[in-house]
Amino acid sequence: MVQQQWSGKTDGTTWMQRSLIAMLRIIPCEVFYGVLLVVVPFYMLFSRKSYCAIYRYFRHRLGYGRVRAFLNVYWNHFLFGQVVIDRFAAFAGKQYKFEIDNLHLFDELVAGEGGFIMLSSHVGCYEMAGCMLTSKKKPINAVAYDGETAVVSRNRESLMLRHNMKLIPVKRDMSHLFAVNSALDRGEIVSLPADRLNGSPKTVRCMFMGEEAQFPMGPFSLARVKKVPVLAMFVMKEGSRRYHIYLSRVENAQQFACDIEATLRKYPAQWFNFYDFWNKE
Amino acid sequence: MEDLIPYLKKEIIEVLNLNDITPDDIDEDASLFNEGLGLDSIDALELIVFMEKNYGIKLSNPNEGKEIFKSIRVMAEYIQTHRTK
Numbered sequence: 001m002v003q004q005q006w007s008g009k010t011d012g013t014t015w016m017q018r019s020l021i022a023m024l025r026i027i028p029c030e031v032f033y034g035v036l037l038v039v040v041p042f043y044m045l046f047s048r049k050s051y052c053a054i055y056r057y058f059r060h061r062l063g064y065g066r067v068r069a070f071l072n073v074y075w076n077h078f079l080f081g082q083v084v085i086d087r088f089a090a091f092a093g094k095q096y097k098f099e100i101d102n103l104h105l106f107d108e109l110v111a112g113e114g115g116f117i118m119l120s121s122h123v124g125c126y127e128m129a130g131c132m133l134t135s136k137k138k139p140i141n142a143v144a145y146d147g148e149t150a151v152v153s154r155n156r157e158s159l160m161l162r163h164n165m166k167l168i169p170v171k172r173d174m175s176h177l178f179a180v181n182s183a184l185d186r187g188e189i190v191s192l193p194a195d196r197l198n199g200s201p202k203t204v205r206c207m208f209m210g211e212e213a214q215f216p217m218g219p220f221s222l223a224r225v226k227k228v229p230v231l232a233m234f235v236m237k238e239g240s241r242r243y244h245i246y247l248s249r250v251e252n253a254q255q256f257a258c259d260i261e262a263t264l265r266k267y268p269a270q271w272f273n274f275y276d277f278w279n280k281e
Numbered sequence: 282m283e284d285l286i287p288y289l290k291k292e293i294i295e296v297l298n299l300n301d302i303t304p305d306d307i308d309e310d311a312s313l314f315n316e317g318l319g320l321d322s323i324d325a326l327e328l329i330v331f332m333e334k335n336y337g338i339k340l341s342n343p344n345e346g347k348e349i350f351k352s353i354r355v356m357a358e359y360i361q362t363h364r365t366k
Binding site: 173175177178181182201217225 | 314321322323325326327329330339340341342343344346347
């Protein structure tokens with residue numbers, strides 16, 4: 001189960017990532033997008049597993065023909081490269097435009113008493129919302145798998161500090177649970193991914209894009225145990241400097257799956273789970 | 282203390298919905314996680330909330346928490362000395 005999943009790391013060595021951030025301070029993102037156009041075909045060629053997973057997604061889940069599916073895999077990888085660059089550009093201080101649907105859902109929960117949960121997923125670029133949807137009143141605690149390199153983590157952290165956010169790394173010793181529990185007790189926001197199993201034995205089967213898929217039970221059990229409301233957030237790329245944020249209230253895993261599906265119907269190429277999500281095992 | 286152990290076993294079965302386990306199946310010295318009862322992270326969270334609600338014990342230090350959930354007996358001993366209700 002575990003080995004077929006995404007390693008959770010951004011590709012590239014430490015010095016590459018550091019120089020990318022340095023270059024993004026002076027060179028416009030669009031130049032890097034141009035480089036991607038050339039790099040993506042090689043990536044598709046050499047990263048067969050992710051190629052196949054995304055190809056099957058377009059073929060079987062969206063019913064595209066062979067040529068259309070192939071072209072969309074290219075487009076999907078290209079967009080993924082773009083959001084990775086945007087993420088580094090945000091570390092470098094670049095500004096983006098955001099349009100937000102249902103912002104009142106976030107504002108109401110922030111204004112009210114008590115903490116709440118925000119669910120992330122690997123569609124669009126959730127992390128870009130860190131530049132935008134933040135609150136002075138309630139810090140956001142982002143639960144993250146501890147796979148990223150030191151540069152990504154450190155830059156994430158400095159960006160996060162600026163926006164009243166904290167990282168809670170998931171550890172084997174379950175120490176993150178104490179941090180999550182205390183954060184919710186303090187009335188803060190806990191944000192966590194809800195489309196990765198990460199070896200968790202407890203899953204919920206949900207109808208998703210016309211076929212059953214497994215979702216982790218953890219985030220929804222957490223909401224039940226702590227009796228806190230849950231918001232799903234999708235941050236979708238609409239232009240080179242433009243993102244659209246969608247917010248919705250979620251009661252259970254199936255509803256979350258439906259919300260991801262609705263988002264993917266609008267932005268089919270921004271599905272960034274590069275493994276067989278509809279694995280039958 | 283000796284009364285607390287069977288009570289804890291019953292409560293844990295109920296809180297964690299361990300329907301196919303009876304209090305007698307649980308060894309009070311066996312580990313709750315991993316090979317023992319085999320609880321997972323959400324169960325751990327349920328136990329954290331359980332300790333708080335029932336005994337007023339707030340567990341915020343992960344190292345301490347790990348020690349406390351070692352076994353039912355260790356839990357009972359901790360509750361005995363730290364409970365505020």
